[in-house]
Amino acid sequence: MFIVMSLGGSILAGDLDSARFKTYAEAILKISEKHKLLLVVGGGVFARRYIETARGNGADEVMCDFIGIDVTRINAKLLISALGKAAYPEVPTNYNEAAVAAESGKIIVMGGVIPGQTTDAVSAALSEYLGADLFLIPTSVDGIYSADPNTDKTAVKYKTLTGSDLVKMSGETSLKAGSKSPIDPIACKMIERSGIRTIVLDGRDPKTLLKIIEGEEKGPQAECDGTIITP
Template identity: 30%
Template sequence: MEEPVFKRIVLKLSGEALSGQTGYGIESQTIVAIAEQIKAVHVLGVEVAIVVGGGNIWRGIAGSARGIDRATADYMGMLATVMNALALQDALENAGVPTRVQSSITMQQVAEPYIRRRAIRHLEKGRVVIFAAGTGNPYFSTDTTAALRAAEIEAEVILMAKNKVDGVYSADPFKDPNAVKYETLTYLDVLNKNLGVMDSTASSLCKDNNIPLIVFSITENGNIKRVVLGEKIGTIVKGSVE
């Protein structure tokens, strides 16, 4: 019997992870493959909460750079995450996994409002919960949302699934052939070395609440399950290195 090392996790999926090789929009084959990976973890009895980004549809910072008011651009990005959440919910339920979407922006026709105690109850009942619309506030990233929700629901770890890299490197491995992959880091390392794993607000939240982060590649099938079973892949970021 496979024994998971985590009981409750937050899985952070970037919008780009849902776009596959296209880099834009939602690729059905990719989202189905991700749903199957999540199902493989769900059947082990792990309580899974998911935070999705929206970069495959819209980025608030990019919109702001084009002259759109920053707050407006960020709200547009939040709506993009709702689209991704609904697509992922559909793929999960087609795979036989009961799923609920909770949105930080109220939209009763398509999603539940985010209520912490209700989210925890869903998890306890064996439902996957997808947190959409970020924190509901402009100027905050979905990385910060993942850190905040993980603290609120008392998740044991944040799994940050990447679609281009398999961990945290000293530099961009696509630009610098001498880039070194880290196996273990502290949040102070991430902040001091400006490694770009997640923004400083998210890193500080994780550090202050002692929430470990595992950065790994989602493109290799079965990686989510490997991480949950305790296999050492990717990069582990935590408060201190023993």
């Protein structure tokens, strides 16, 4: 399979612990033994801190986006350092560079691309552009809920959603630089139009990621530990 993954900065680089990067790198290397991989890394808490500082200085949202993009690319370089020679050595800065890098046969790791697009949106666009078989979104929760499960005890987890359901749910999501949401509206619309099988899962433990991919290797599963988004 060709797998594109939107790897949240909060679960990979939340505390800039090298051991965390190495643990994730081990899982990614294991997946790459059987599958072609392209990963887009988010900015996480540090991107949001830089963005908040920039806003305090009077920066507009486009400038804040550029700052966030820079942080995602630094996080991507840190993951490349943990992956070693198995990774493509450079961080692609646009979609065409990513397409060229994908021909190398190595693991591709990149960050943001342009203002106004989260790394989820970049990943979704790449999934469609490069013809991925599976799009994975590891986050800090175990799927998509009817409300924030950290603050609402009545929140219900969805085992499956259609692309159109996802778009409807994303309608009130903020598009400000550094916004924190399950999946942003642009990414949701791209997932809907591409019809690529998408799974939102708990990425805090890489073992969950391995388990879901092992299940997908046997064929598309009816359900899993995350939320499956279908056409």
